[in-house]
Amino acid sequence: MTIQQIKYFLALAKELHFWNTAEKMFISQSSLSRQIQALEDELQIQLFERDKRNVKLTNAGKFLQERWTKTIEEFDQVIRQAKKIDEGKTGTIAITYPGSITYDFLPDFLSVLSDNLPDLKVELTEPKDEDHERLLLDYQTDLAFSRDKINNTNIDSKKLYSEPICLVVPEHHRLSKGELTDLGKEKFIISGLHRTTFFASLLRTWFAKNDLEPKTIIESDFGGMIVNLVSKGLGISILPLSFQAAGIKNVVFIELEERIDLFMNWRKNELNITVKKVIELAENSLKTSGNRRDFM
């Protein structure tokens, strides 16, 4: 019995159609037929009721579908976890981060890592829809920078700093002097408000508080791109102050009242030696009073 056979079984149990399933699993229908038959023969359990045209799960099949779906998920996770432990030998760490720290905090942080752990290999990922909690617990990342705090008994969080949210406008724009009037007329270039990121929810809150229905002409998930488009005069945006560090000309960052935090999160029961080293280093280096300026 192979794990692959079990995965074929689960795919067929869902699809209940040999040709479609085979296609999705990148094998031929006849191979799938034989693998399922081999599984049934080995187990001595009939998993599917088949006729010339239809496939149905038996009770035993349904039971195994339910149980094995979970088993395979856990199995894959355990392997990822073991890989993390193994990778600890060779000095590898996976880091996820929100795009907004790309130009300011993150380069500084990676610099500190490089100085102290010269052989460290870093895998950087900017998840599109942030679910740092799941990524950490699923062993898909080791260190997650996030804009909001993760509340989970198995995850440690530390607040690194807080920065203002800014209105970003072209240099000679009527709003560049700081008088925030008639925002309703403006064209916005912002991240999608339907997104599940913390920043998107903060945006929604801000627009609601200011009684604005934003006229979004361009939606982008890349803050650097947004700042660039604003500098070209295509519209205005709202972004964390740290995007100022991108060094794009012809834009003005006007601080708003609202602030946004940055947290560092990691698993409590970390077994990967390298990850533990990085976290320890990060905790010792980031002796911050809560403001970004204190970052060493």
Next chain:
Amino acid sequence: MTIQQIKYFLALAKELHFWNTAEKMFISQSSLSRQIQALEDELQIQLFERDKRNVKLTNAGKFLQERWTKTIEEFDQVIRQAKKIDEGKTGTIAITYPGSITYDFLPDFLSVLSDNLPDLKVELTEPKDEDHERLLLDYQTDLAFSRDKINNTNIDSKKLYSEPICLVVPEHHRLSKGELTDLGKEKFIISGLHRTTFFASLLRTWFAKNDLEPKTIIESDFGGMIVNLVSKGLGISILPLSFQAAGIKNVVFIELEERIDLFMNWRKNELNITVKKVIELAENSLKTSGNRRDFM
């Protein structure tokens, strides 16, 4: 990756010696070497540190040993469970029972089953060391007759009857008239007192209560054999009354004060149709007031 590879890994992780492990797994050492290597290659994780003479687990290996040991146990159990569900179609039930009901209750019970479910296939097992709770929860049996009640939230129990414990002596023995004196001099033929069965613990209690250190000359786990040896005059014994139904001549059963119960136990969340039928039938047929004589 195959389940067998994982089992090889777990065996080697325990043994830490390729030749010994290969022997135990009934394959050649070179095959084992290759399977482990294949597993490491597929996972991209180093599981063992090997030199020319020694094998040691890596940290990742230790982690996987711990997690997979449990995973494989559960895996095997789930398959057994699924098999039970599948067997429900063909009418199969596994029953475990203590040897003492062999001659009396069990034949009657099987007779009722046969009358009402003529196509039923029954797998009977008399476990040497009774752990009915584990056997039930591990899906290794469906219906467990036991001398004591199982207390488990996932197991239903029903008391069937109660019968006296008897002193079993040869027909013309000095004790056959019923005067129980000088038992300390007698040679006993009994089940091993070290055993984990309920009956063994009852025996130990009885001997302690009567301040006897039994001189056991023959130890047997088969009640019928014990009764036979007693009838031949080799010694005396203590057994439940139901052994009288074995119909062995030249023995006398002298009732003692102590009684012993019989319980029927089954899983609450039973999915096997046949097992559910049998249990329902048993519950309806065994309308007993607690004494054996009321068994229909």
Next chain:
DNA sequence: ATAACTAATGCGTTTTTTGCATTAATAGCT
């Protein structure tokens, strides 16, 4: 009646697995 769909199977080819034999190192004994 015809065409399309569907799961199972024949068959030849390719890939993988297996165990004997061997290699290269190491440990223990004399």
Next chain:
DNA sequence: AGCTATTAATGCAAAAAACGCATTAGTTAT
């Protein structure tokens, strides 16, 4: 130091398993 036994890895040939195209046999829809 030399020799023997032990041990994990690998060469190699044979056996077994897997693969996909082609086909079969039934079913459904037009």
